[in-house]
Amino acid sequence: MAGAIVDKVSAFARRHRGLLGFTLRKLADANLILFPINEKKGRETLRLIRRVKREKRLLQAYHQAYNLIRAVEATSKIPGDLAEVGVYKGGSAKLICEVKAGRALHLFDTFEGLPAVGSTDAPIFREGKYSAPSVDEVKTYLQGYANLAFHVGLFPETAGPVQETMFSFVHLDVDLVKSTEDCLEFFYPRMNPGGIILSQDYAFSGVREAINTFFAGRPEPVMELCSTQCMIVKLGNLYECC
Ligand SMILES: C[S@@+](CC[C@H](N)C(=O)[O-])C[C@H]1O[C@@H](n2cnc3c(N)ncnc32)[C@H](O)[C@@H]1O
Numbered sequence: 469m470a471g472a473i474v475d476k477v478s479a480f481a482r483r484h485r486g487l488l489g490f491t492l493r494k495l496a497d498a499n500l501i502l503f504p505i506n507e508k509k510g511r512e513t514l515r516l517i518r519r520v521k522r523e524k525r526l527l528q529a530y531h532q533a534y535n536l537i538r539a540v541e542a543t544s545k546i547p548g549d550l551a552e553v554g555v556y557k558g559g560s561a562k563l564i565c566e567v568k569a570g571r572a573l574h575l576f577d578t579f580e581g582l583p584a585v586g587s588t589d590a591p592i593f594r595e596g597k598y599s600a601p602s603v604d605e606v607k608t609y610l611q612g613y614a615n616l617a618f619h620v621g622l623f624p625e626t627a628g629p630v631q632e633t634m635f636s637f638v639h640l641d642v643d644l645v646k647s648t649e650d651c652l653e654f655f656y657p658r659m660n661p662g663g664i665i666l667s668q669d670y671a672f673s674g675v676r677e678a679i680n681t682f683f684a685g686r687p688e689p690v691m692e693l694c695s696t697q698c699m700i701v702k703l704g705n706l707y708e709c710c
Contacts, residue, residue, distance in 0.1 A: 513537055516566055525609065526559025527598075528641075532668065532695045533563055536639060539666045539699060540567045546636035546662040546706070549574060553623050553651050554641030554668070556598050558606040564639065565613040572615040574630055576623045579603040583622055588645050588674035598643075624650045634660050640667040645674040652682045661704030671696035 517533045520526045526533065540550065540563075550568055555561050555577040564573060581599030600606060603620050610616060619626040623642075638655045642648055648667065655665060669675040670692060679698060683690050691699045 516563065520559050520562050523559070523609075525557040525562065527556060528560055528668070529695070532697055533560070535693055535695055535697055535699075536560060536666060537563050537567055539664050540564050540637050540639075543637040543662070543664050544569060546660050548634040548636035548660045548663055549630070550637045550639075551576065551630070551635055551655065552639040552641070553577070553647070554639075554643070555579070555606060556600050556641075558600075558609045560639060560641060561606075561610060562613075564637075565610060565616070568615075570615065571636065572617065573613075574617045574619060574633075575606075576619045576626055577603075578622055579606070579620055582643060583647065586645055586674075588677070589643070590672040590674065593643050623647065624654050627654055630658075634658055636660055636663045638663070638665045640665065641669070643669055643672075643675075645678045648675050648678045649682065652679070656682070656686075656702070659702035661702055661706040661709060663702045665700045665702070667698050667700075668696060670698035 513534060514530070516537070517526070517530050520533070521530075528536070543550075549572040550564060551574040552561055552564060553576040555575045558575075561573070561575055577600065579600045579602065581596040582593055584595050585593050603618060607618060617629070619629065635655060635658050638651070638659065640648060640651050642651060648669070652665075659665065667675070667679060670679060676698075679690055683700065687703050688700045691701075693699060
């Protein structure tokens with residue numbers, strides 16, 4: 469009897485996979501799953517994410533935004549600048565700004581949407597997707613925050629000004645395999661020990677493969693989060709190096 473019910477539920481889930489995915493996304497967006505709001509800090513974080521969502525600037529779901537905020541906060545003791553590659557309308561950048569304290573934040577984007585898509589990229593992406601209104605509009609949106617640098621164009625061609633910079637936190641939200649590889653190549657050697665790389669898009673097989681391959685020969689574990697994100701903490705002795 470129990471087996472028959474399980475079979476029926478599985479068959480239903482298979483038939484309505486799209487509907488199930490849609491419902492789960494809505495539940496996550498409505499904050500009905502995955503993060504603590506039973507204490508003051510959680511509720512404040514929820515209010516912040518809601519505000520940025522209302523401003524229609526943020527692509528990320530609530531729980532992804534929550535992880536981003538907490539990861540930035542977790543690096544507050546680590547020396548180094550912060551960076552985001554994949555700014556779009558500035559929603560996730562605003563979340564970072566709210567908790568970065570005095571640290572410098574470097575914002576990289578073409579501001580003309582995604583670059584060329586490769587054969588291992590997810591089919592939902594196409595060149596030019598997420599073209600932002602204009603970099604000036606994003607600058608206006610973030611104008612209340614100090615210590616921001618905008619780097620407009622294709623990364624890593626735009627990385628020249630930060631060749632000598634060390635980082636405590638890097639947020640990658642670039643969707644594509646080639647962009648992910650280029651970002652890891654550039655930022656990994658520039659992360660201070662204890663610094664965090666948080667990447668979106670780990671649920672896409674191409675991006676997952678790129679990240680796993682990059683770290684296969686390196687000591688850092690890649691920690692998958694329950695939100696299509698993954699997180700890497702740079703190893704090493706902070707007190708010896710900085
Ligand atoms: C999903 S959007 C970012 C969304 C944003 N982080 C948010 O949460 O609202 C992806 C962005 O990555 C940018 N992008 C991808 N690869 C890039 C590269 N190699 N150089 C510069 N920008 C890139 C695109 O222009 C696009 O704006």
